[in-house]
Amino acid sequence: MRFVDTHCHINDREAFPDPNRTLHEAQGHGVDRCIVIGIDEGLSERAVQLAERYPGVWAVVGWHPNHAHEWTPEGWARIEAWATHPRVVGIGETGRDNHWDYAPAAQQWEVWERHVDLAQRVEKPIVIHCREAYPELLDWLEAHPVSVPLLFHCWAGNAEDAERAIRLGAWFGVDGPVTYKKADELRVVVAMLPRDRVLLETDAPYLTPHPHRGERNKPAYIPLIAEGLARVWGCSVGEVASVTTTNAKRLFPAIVGTA
Numbered sequence: 001m002r003f004v005d006t007h008c009h010i011n012d013r014e015a016f017p018d019p020n021r022t023l024h025e026a027q028g029h030g031v032d033r034c035i036v037i038g039i040d041e042g043l044s045e046r047a048v049q050l051a052e053r054y055p056g057v058w059a060v061v062g063w064h065p066n067h068a069h070e071w072t073p074e075g076w077a078r079i080e081a082w083a084t085h086p087r088v089v090g091i092g093e094t095g096r097d098n099h100w101d102y103a104p105a106a107q108q109w110e111v112w113e114r115h116v117d118l119a120q121r122v123e124k125p126i127v128i129h130c131r132e133a134y135p136e137l138l139d140w141l142e143a144h145p146v147s148v149p150l151l152f153h154c155w156a157g158n159a160e161d162a163e164r165a166i167r168l169g170a171w172f173g174v175d176g177p178v179t180y181k182k183a184d185e186l187r188v189v190v191a192m193l194p195r196d197r198v199l200l201e202t203d204a205p206y207l208t209p210h211p212h213r214g215e216r217n218k219p220a221y222i223p224l225i226a227e228g229l230a231r232v233w234g235c236s237v238g239e240v241a242s243v244t245t246t247n248a249k250r251l252f253p254a255i256v257g258t259a
């Protein structure tokens with residue numbers, strides 16, 4: 001079985017001081033490809049560095065909505081330059097976060113629109129962070145058709161949100177919460193998502209799957225999330241591996257044929 005972790009933060013030096021070891025351990029669990037996500041200038045740079053260093057790593061560059069207040073024109077210029085790098089496969093994570101109030105809404109929207117513009121210029125998917133903001137972000141997307149694929153990282157919307165996102169042709173990241181005992185509502189929504197649009201991701205070091213909650217998450221835990229999804233789909237973990245890996249290669253063609 002071979003898996004792709006399509007969203008992790010092993011560029012976080014504190015959580016992952018030895019990415020070589022992290023990647024090696026992941027490979028031992030069948031996770032031979034990882035997409036590392038930037039959340040600001042420094043961590044986007046680190047994501048690109050890891051993608052240049054390791055054959056099984058690719059990067060997504062961008063500025064997280066919770067860091068929108070730290071956005072600088074100089075930092076953004078560097079992100080725009082990295083966006084065309086052959087090992088950069090997407091733009092983000094970007095979007096809306098109403099849970100934390102680090103950055104005012106107006107600033108989050110401004111930075112989001114820059115990502116949408118950049119992603120369309122370089123023709124790469126947008127990796128979306130959406131927390132407690134599905135209706136407003138979906139309103140925006142319905143009013144502003146986007147020419148590149150939309151990937152809702154760590155999908156946590158309700159059934160109505162899911163119907164709207166499906167109509168937009170979006171892709172969906174499924175993470176550790178699908179394994180949580182009390183996540184029945186989430187599992188009902190995940191079951192609605194088109195299987196050819198679903199990807200596995202850890203969001204490591206966050207959102208650790210059962211039975212390791214309370215510990216630091218890592219790409220090696222992708223098979224546990226696959227088990228959770230297999231229970232939702234009523235199929236084998238092998239089938240989840242095969243479907244989600246095929247999906248990841250369709251959304252991110254740069255990861256095909258390497259690693």
Ligand SMILES: [Zn+2]
Pocket residue numbers: 007009037093153203
């Ligand atoms: Zn993330």
